[in-house]
Amino acid sequence: MGAAVLLVGIGVFAGCSNDVVDPDKVATDVLDTHFVPRNENSSTVATNPAVPKLDGERLDIEWGSADLNTIPWKAIRLDAENGSGYPGAPIYAFVKSVYTEKHLYFLVQWNDFTQSDRKDILTYVGPDFSRLPPGECYPQYIFDAQYWTRTNAEDWLSLAFEVDPAGDSGGSFSEQGCLVACHGGGFGSPGAGKLDVWHWLAARTNPPLILVNPNDSPVSPGEGVAGYADDLFADAGGLQPDAPDSFAAYAANFEGGGTRPRLIYRRIEGLCDPDNGGLTPKYAFMWKPCTATSFALVPCDTLNDAPVDQTVARKWRPGDTVAGYILQRPGGSRADVRAKGLWDSDDRVWTLEMSRALVTSDPERDVTFDVGRARNYRFTLAIADNSTGVHFGSEAQTLRFVPAR
Ligand SMILES: [Ca+2]
Ligand SMILES: [Ca+2]
Ligand SMILES: [Ca+2]
Numbered sequence: 001m002g003a004a005v006l007l008v009g010i011g012v013f014a015g016c017s018n019d020v021v022d023p024d025k026v027a028t029d030v031l032d033t034h035f036v037p038r039n040e041n042s043s044t045v046a047t048n049p050a051v052p053k054l055d056g057e058r059l060d061i062e063w064g065s066a067d068l069n070t071i072p073w074k075a076i077r078l079d080a081e082n083g084s085g086y087p088g089a090p091i092y093a094f095v096k097s098v099y100t101e102k103h104l105y106f107l108v109q110w111n112d113f114t115q116s117d118r119k120d121i122l123t124y125v126g127p128d129f130s131r132l133p134p135g136e137c138y139p140q141y142i143f144d145a146q147y148w149t150r151t152n153a154e155d156w157l158s159l160a161f162e163v164d165p166a167g168d169s170g171g172s173f174s175e176q177g178c179l180v181a182c183h184g185g186g187f188g189s190p191g192a193g194k195l196d197v198w199h200w201l202a203a204r205t206n207p208p209l210i211l212v213n214p215n216d217s218p219v220s221p222g223e224g225v226a227g228y229a230d231d232l233f234a235d236a237g238g239l240q241p242d243a244p245d246s247f248a249a250y251a252a253n254f255e256g257g258g259t260r261p262r263l264i265y266r267r268i269e270g271l272c273d274p275d276n277g278g279l280t281p282k283y284a285f286m287w288k289p290c291t292a293t294s295f296a297l298v299p300c301d302t303l304n305d306a307p308v309d310q311t312v313a314r315k316w317r318p319g320d321t322v323a324g325y326i327l328q329r330p331g332g333s334r335a336d337v338r339a340k341g342l343w344d345s346d347d348r349v350w351t352l353e354m355s356r357a358l359v360t361s362d363p364e365r366d367v368t369f370d371v372g373r374a375r376n377y378r379f380t381l382a383i384a385d386n387s388t389g390v391h392f393g394s395e396a397q398t399l400r401f402v403p404a405r
Contacts, residue, residue: 029397031074033097033104034064035404052098052105054212054224054353056342063096063107071096076381078392083382084183085390093157093381093394099358099401104369106354108381112155115343116386119154119203120324122254122261129302129315139299142316148259150324154203156391157341157352158382161367161399163233166193177380177396181234188239196367197239198337200229200352204250205339207285208329212338212355226340228330229354233365242365246332250325253286261322263295266305288328333362369401376400 038051052062064071079090093110126147132138141147166173166181168191173181181190188197200206205228212223228249231242241248253262263286286295304320305313329335341352358369367377377399384391 029395030400031076031095031097031397032072032400032402033099034071034402036098036100037404038100049222050098051100051223052107052353052355053222054226054338054340054355056340056351056353058107058109058351058353063098071098076394076397078381078383078394080392082178082380082393082395083391084393085387087385087387087390087392091383091392093383095381097399099369099371102358103355104358106159106352108157108352108354109349110157110383111348112343112350112385113348114155114386115202115345116153116155117202117206117343118152118324119201120150120252120254121152122259122322122324123149123151124304124316124320124322125149125318126316128317130317137300138302142297142301143260143299145258145260148261150254150259152324153384153386153388154201155343155350155386156199156201156384157350158197158199158229159354159379160195160197160234160382161377161379163194163196163363163365163367166190166195166234168192173380174378174396177378178382178393182380182393188234189236190234191236193235194365195234196365197232197234198229198339198354198356199232200337200339200341200354201250202341202343202350203285204325204327205230205330206341208249208327209340210329224340224353226338226353226355228335229337229339230330231334231336231366242333242336242362244332246334247328247330248334249330250327253322253324253326261297263326264297264301264305264322266295285323286326288326333360333365336360336362336366371401 036048036050038048049061053059074095076093076095077090078093080086091110093108096107098105124147126141129138160178160182162173168180170176170180173190173193173195181193181195182188208227209225211218211221212226213221216223230249232239233242234240254260255262265286302315303313304316337354337356339352339354341350343350358371360366369377378396379399380396381394382391
């Protein structure tokens with residue numbers, strides 16, 4: 001496998017001359033996580049610039065120089081056999097990990113030829129309203145689901161760790177990964193035990209940006225302005241969101257399996273901009289603070305104010321799109337995992353940086369990383385390319401905490 005990994009590794013990052021993948025360092029199932037000192041008592045910013053900044057940009061200072069190999073790459077093979085459906089020929093994800101006194105960080109890079117970050121785009125496909133007699137209502141078009149379509153999925157990545165030893169009659173998660181504990185029975189339903197699942201979604205959890213460290217300067221945040229990964233768990237009851245008192249980063253902007261939007265942007269009381277931590281607003285999604293009832297799609301709608309793909313309000317025309325999801329910042333135990341992915345259009349690579357506290361306030365549903373006991377943690381990695389269910393999966397891997405020197 002080593003030679004194959006090397007070849008694929010060089011192929012994936014052919015555009016990055018700094019990346020040297022040594023097959024001896026990557027041909028095992030062990031991902032070492034390396035200690036980075038940080039003054040955790042600092043109430044302002046990370047005092048060590050080597051602590052990763054969650055912004056989807058991979059810097060040498062935060063992830064170790066590839067030449068010095070202080071933080072080696074781990075290539076993880078992902079294939080259809082350990083995934084679901086047939087996503088295509090196997091791919092490799094390149095992973096690094098570090099930890100501080102209180103947090104664990106992952107860097108994952110993988111090839112993806114398409115940036116799929118708009119799931120369930122709602123598109124109006126009825127007549128052009130500017131060609132209809134003015135001054136009339138046309139609920140038979142704007143309010144009829146047959147004049148709307150809902151298309152597209154999203155890229156996603158998930159990590160699964162054991163909270164309680166998981167498996168079923170086919171074996172254990174520790175030995176066979178998702179072959180038994182995720183895909184054995186119903187999806188995400190290990191017969192016994194419990195998995196902690198971190199589910200980064202390019203369309204639904206990546207955009208709601210907020211300071212990673214609330215005490216950071218919003219102008220130059222040392223720890224970044226990140227989105228989230230949905231924090232879920234899987235047991236015999238299936239895949240479920242962390243609870244109670246938690247809420248999701250997203251809600252559907254359509255009814256059930258329907259196609260007609262519930263809400264659209266309107267240019268009333270000023271434009272309701274997403275609050276993206278001072279970054280450039282992105283209109284590919286609806287933002288929860290903008291969802292007053294006055295934003296509901298009504299039968300007499302004649303104007304499309306949606307700022308998606310346009311700057312001036314005008315009458316609806318076929319091809320106009322509305323966001324499929326209403327986004328907000330998640331809360332409670334569901335909001336423990338911070339994540340920011342950026343897609344590079346030149347290299348066609350996703351770069352995802354993730355972080356979670358070693359210990360959360362919800363040890364029932366979240367794996368607890370006990371650095372003091374130097375335990376190893378088995379995990380699996382899954383990646384999807386613009387799909388809800390079809391994905392690549394890895395065999396079970398080991399996360400090993402390298403003791404601080
Ligand atoms: Ca970074
Ligand atoms: Ca994609
Ligand atoms: Ca949690």
